[in-house]
Amino acid sequence: MINCHLLELEEEGAAKANLFRILKYARPEWLMLLFATLNAIIQGCVFPAFSLLFTQIIQTFSPDDINDPHRDKMRKDGHFWALMFLVLAGVMGITMLFQATFYGVSAERLTKRLRSKVFRNIMRMDATYFDNPKHSPGKISTRLASDVPTVKSAIDYRIGSVFNSFVSISCGIGIAFYFCWQMALLVLAIFPLLGVAQGLQMKFLAGVAGKDAKEMENSGKIALEAIENIRTVQALTLQKRLYYHFCHHLDRPHRMNRRKALLQGLSYGFASSIFYFLYAASFRFGVWLIFAQKVDNPMNVLRTLFAISFTAGSLGWASAYFPEYAKATFAAGLIFKMLEEEPHIDGMTQNGKRPEISGAVDLIKVFFRYPERPDVTILEGLDLSVKPGETLALVGPSGCGKSTVVSLLERFYDPLDGAVMMDGEDLRGINPTWLRSHMALVSQEPILFDTSIRNNIVYGLPEGSYTEDQIIEVAMKANIHNFVSQLPDGYETRVGDKLVQEALDKASEGRTCVVVAHRLATIVNASKIMVVKQGKIIEMGTHNELMQKKGAYWALTQKQTIKQNATSDQESDDEGGTAKF
């Protein structure tokens, strides 16, 4: 688990965070955290106090005083110490309530803040960031969904148990040394044995698990392959051999598990009996101390013993924090890295000019490579120019860089060399939001089905599950209602290239338009057509000019005509013919 986290950190170029860095992000919660910690500290005093009260109660119930036949002192003391337990109950309850609430609320607020900050920063990122496979949607959503909440475990109620335990044990040791230092030394010497027993147990279990898993995996692989290919296995009479192979791989894990059971038994036995060893040794030693007159009051032996053994229990709770803390530091490392990441093109910046845009577009000697494919130059000194209101169509073989030009116009990327200009202003100086809000990007392949507009809207819905009004409402939301209503067949118009084209033509009226054309039929009316090849413009002109030239554009149209003829011949058998280019 830890190795896996380390690998992720390394991959991301991030470093493990620590508590102080996490606390820095939790600064707005400092008052709540302080209050919760104060309660944890007060709660830490409850166990040492309990150990003292416990001895007092034993003393109260000790053999009768012959001078007190009515047991008045026992009654009075009994009432008093019972009341003291009530006080402890109150302190414990209240401090726990405040601790859990305030640590909990702080942790939740930190999670919420981190989540929204991380998401905001992701929204600022440019296309290069999302091209990187390390920032795949799956990875980013895991960071948001699981890594962010993991960070909170560094400051939730578990951190309280660390303070609590520290105070508790310190007080316990203090009380122990105060009442009988010899006994305190003995108890402190025995206690670490418990830790050793548990440590050995963990180490042994972790050590063999890896090898066992490998062997189990091998046997699983054999079983899977044998069953998947059972016919071949039977034909080659391999059953017996595979059976022995399978058993061979099972042998080691089974042998190890038997040994593990024995060792587990020994270590569990040792760990659970150590407490009683402690009491045995301490009482025996206590008797010696009393009779050797090393302690004045025999009750001090009990006070010492209880002070350490009662408070030591809190160490267990505190230790639950550390594995969670370790996970939190890894997750925080990844999250903080994401938060500190700066985009090359900040999609949410307020900086940059906001000029009036009339739509003159120029690309001047643009060189471009995608950061994810640095060895392939996509645009090699590309020049183009479109005047306001003109329609420029980019054509060329697939992969020649047409969409890349559009991406540069939208400033999804910046050119490596050269400049992309809007109204004579380099895009790098214009505010990206301002720029993009003056552009409309229409996907090359609108996903529409070859049926009526109405059917496209209700596609996939069961008949009768929608009303006419709902269809119109959806169309209005998509801003197409007015346009559709003006069509002769309205919502019954069949969707096809023609309709899409009509919609685009209407939308582009009076606007500069850069069209990446796959179907050349859609661009015959363009003011300018440019043929892109290997990152350069190799031909430029109107449809008619280029057709007369009989160059690259003409060749492309010929290719499409042949292809379309082939398709429409096929279709005409079923549908009675479609428009030809």
Ligand SMILES: Nc1ncnc2c1ncn2[C@@H]1O[C@H](COP(=O)(O)OP(=O)(O)OP(=O)(O)O)[C@@H](O)[C@H]1O
């Ligand atoms: N984000 C990216 N990272 C790396 N390479 C990319 C990226 N986007 C596109 N490419 C590559 O850049 C080249 C140009 O792609 P582009 O999409 O601009 O071509 P196109 O002319 O629009 O192609 P098509 O007509 O098939 O849409 C292609 O080889 C493509 O694989």
